[in-house]
Amino acid sequence: MQKSPGAVLVLGGARSGKSAFAERLVTETGLSRHYIATGRAWDEEMRQRIARHREDRGEGWETHEEPLELAARLNDVAREDRAVLVDCLTLWVTNLMLEERDIAAEFAGLVEAIATMPGRLVFVSNEVGLGIVPENRMARDFRDHAGRLHQRLAALVPEVYFVAAGLPLKMKG
Amino acid sequence: MQKSPGAVLVLGGARSGKSAFAERLVTETGLSRHYIATGRAWDEEMRQRIARHREDRGEGWETHEEPLELAARLNDVAREDRAVLVDCLTLWVTNLMLEERDIAAEFAGLVEAIATMPGRLVFVSNEVGLGIVPENRMARDFRDHAGRLHQRLAALVPEVYFVAAGLPLKMKG
Amino acid sequence: MQKSPGAVLVLGGARSGKSAFAERLVTETGLSRHYIATGRAWDEEMRQRIARHREDRGEGWETHEEPLELAARLNDVAREDRAVLVDCLTLWVTNLMLEERDIAAEFAGLVEAIATMPGRLVFVSNEVGLGIVPENRMARDFRDHAGRLHQRLAALVPEVYFVAAGLPLKMKG
Numbered sequence: 001m002q003k004s005p006g007a008v009l010v011l012g013g014a015r016s017g018k019s020a021f022a023e024r025l026v027t028e029t030g031l032s033r034h035y036i037a038t039g040r041a042w043d044e045e046m047r048q049r050i051a052r053h054r055e056d057r058g059e060g061w062e063t064h065e066e067p068l069e070l071a072a073r074l075n076d077v078a079r080e081d082r083a084v085l086v087d088c089l090t091l092w093v094t095n096l097m098l099e100e101r102d103i104a105a106e107f108a109g110l111v112e113a114i115a116t117m118p119g120r121l122v123f124v125s126n127e128v129g130l131g132i133v134p135e136n137r138m139a140r141d142f143r144d145h146a147g148r149l150h151q152r153l154a155a156l157v158p159e160v161y162f163v164a165a166g167l168p169l170k171m172k173g
Numbered sequence: 174m175q176k177s178p179g180a181v182l183v184l185g186g187a188r189s190g191k192s193a194f195a196e197r198l199v200t201e202t203g204l205s206r207h208y209i210a211t212g213r214a215w216d217e218e219m220r221q222r223i224a225r226h227r228e229d230r231g232e233g234w235e236t237h238e239e240p241l242e243l244a245a246r247l248n249d250v251a252r253e254d255r256a257v258l259v260d261c262l263t264l265w266v267t268n269l270m271l272e273e274r275d276i277a278a279e280f281a282g283l284v285e286a287i288a289t290m291p292g293r294l295v296f297v298s299n300e301v302g303l304g305i306v307p308e309n310r311m312a313r314d315f316r317d318h319a320g321r322l323h324q325r326l327a328a329l330v331p332e333v334y335f336v337a338a339g340l341p342l343k344m345k346g
Numbered sequence: 347m348q349k350s351p352g353a354v355l356v357l358g359g360a361r362s363g364k365s366a367f368a369e370r371l372v373t374e375t376g377l378s379r380h381y382i383a384t385g386r387a388w389d390e391e392m393r394q395r396i397a398r399h400r401e402d403r404g405e406g407w408e409t410h411e412e413p414l415e416l417a418a419r420l421n422d423v424a425r426e427d428r429a430v431l432v433d434c435l436t437l438w439v440t441n442l443m444l445e446e447r448d449i450a451a452e453f454a455g456l457v458e459a460i461a462t463m464p465g466r467l468v469f470v471s472n473e474v475g476l477g478i479v480p481e482n483r484m485a486r487d488f489r490d491h492a493g494r495l496h497q498r499l500a501a502l503v504p505e506v507y508f509v510a511a512g513l514p515l516k517m518k519g
Contacts, residue, residue, distance in 0.1 A: 011337060011338060012475075013303070013473065013476040013489075014475035014493055015475055015490045015493020015494055015497070016475055016493055016497075017493075045483075127337060127338075127476050128186075128476070128477060128479075129188055129189060130186040130301070130303035130476035130477060131301060131304020131307075131477020131478060132301050132304060132307045132312045132315070132316060134477075140187075147188020147189055147338075150188075150189075150339070151190045151338055153338070162337055162342075164508055164517060165473075165506060165517065166497035167506060167517040167518050169508075171337060171340040172340050184511060300359065301359075302358075302360035302361055302362055303359040303473050303476035304474060304475075304476060304477020305488070306474075313391075316361065317360065317361050320359065320361020320363075320511075323511035323512070324361070326511070327511035327512050333513055335510055342515070344510060344515060345513050
């Protein structure tokens with residue numbers, strides 16, 4: 001199996017502190033800091049969430065907005081002297097579903113792209129599979145996709161954390 | 174308290190990789206492999222999930238379908254030279270509720286049955302209590318039942334794992 | 347940052363055994379046992395849940411009902427020779443939201459109050475952010491509030507546990 005030497009996956013629930021922890025992982029590298037935001041500001045609530053994330057992050061980040069072409073964008077942004085934070089994979093999955101992309105092909109493309117990518121890569125994603133089965137079919141498909149992506153990435157990258165209440169639990173590494 | 178020497182409980186969310194991990198626990202015993210499927214193929218989506226599980230599992234398993242009489246079936250199947258995977262307890266709980274069985278009596282029966290059972294037993298179950306309180310009363314009752322069953326089994330068996338992103342976290346053992 | 351020397355946060359899902367574990371933390375101190383119940387018995391189901399909790403707890407507890415003024419009540423109850431269990435923070439957050447209190451101010455008040463509080467304090471709270479994003483706006487706000495409160499308390503107190511299937515996982519301490 002391919003391994004991605006400089007990559008880490010940070011999982012956690014809503015407001016678990018996973019983004020702040022991921023930002024610390026980036027900052028402590030001392031590399032130049034890049035942020036790939038996958039979220040789309042499609043309503044006022046989402047705009048506020050994005051603005052709050054940006055404010056929490058503080059100065060010193062170069063931000064790239066990329067709702068869909070994540071592998072291609074990572075290919076452009078990742079370099080030996082850079083640390084890249086992707087926040088978050090679950091919004092990327094949402095966007096892929098809304099655009100009716102081929103999910104399996106997209107996941108394969110991402111996994112292939114990052115396997116040999118230079119620099120430090122930090123992926124943030126929401127764990128969404130620990131509640132009651134959703135009544136909505138699309139929500140069930142979404143959590144299946146998210147779960148499969150997490151499994152694939154967790155097998156690929158050398159470090160995985162689960163964050164709760166701002167506290168990281170190392171699952172791998 | 175009774176202890177079940179050869180049993181293990183594997184908890185995890187949807188698409189967490191818990192079944193694949195449980196299958197590895199069975200396979201690594203080298204014993205003959207038995208699979209008790211509690212799910213009922215009541216619609217096309219469920220039929221697909223069951224078929225995918227069977228495919229993921231691969232060859233070399235003897236499959237038993239048992240939606241309700243789990244303790245009795247385990248009594249028939251479990252033997253010193255066998256490893257038995259039960260996938261999953263949450264579907265069994267769902268079936269008990271739909272049949273309006275006495276849940277407390279059923280749980281007591283299962284716990285009593287497995288306390289002295291030979292061979293290796295691996296129970297897979299969905300953790301469903303980490304989302305927002307469901308609006309639906311039956312869903313609330315379901316997660317209460319599932320949570321209570323997990324507590325009882327976790328107290329009984331010597332090994333418990335929580336699986337996320339395909340990675341097992343040992344909670345006990 | 348302020349530290350609360352005698353405080354502990356116990357997180358877990360529904361029916362995870364978090365209350366029973368928190369009660370053991372209190373009992374093992376040997377101090378006099380106080381229980382602050384934040385839940386309101388607004389319907390029959392809630393009355394039953396409260397009664398069951400009380401029964402599970404057993405004898406030897408002094409119970410205080412406090413749905414809203416948690417910091418003030420803790421100031422009254424906490425003493426060097428007492429162990430105080432607050433069960434649970436998520437119901438307190440629910441009550442604050444229903445009363446349209448200033449959530450940020452209430453959280454700041456609680457954090458300030460407990461930073462110098464004597465005796466043993468055990469806070470139980472539901473982790474609710476690990477399911478699908480709720481469709482209901484109030485539910486989304488609720489899980490955001492709960493998540494932020496957990497992060498603040500987890501940074502403040504020296505011990506944090508995550509409980510699943512009755513088994514505590516130490517996240518901090």
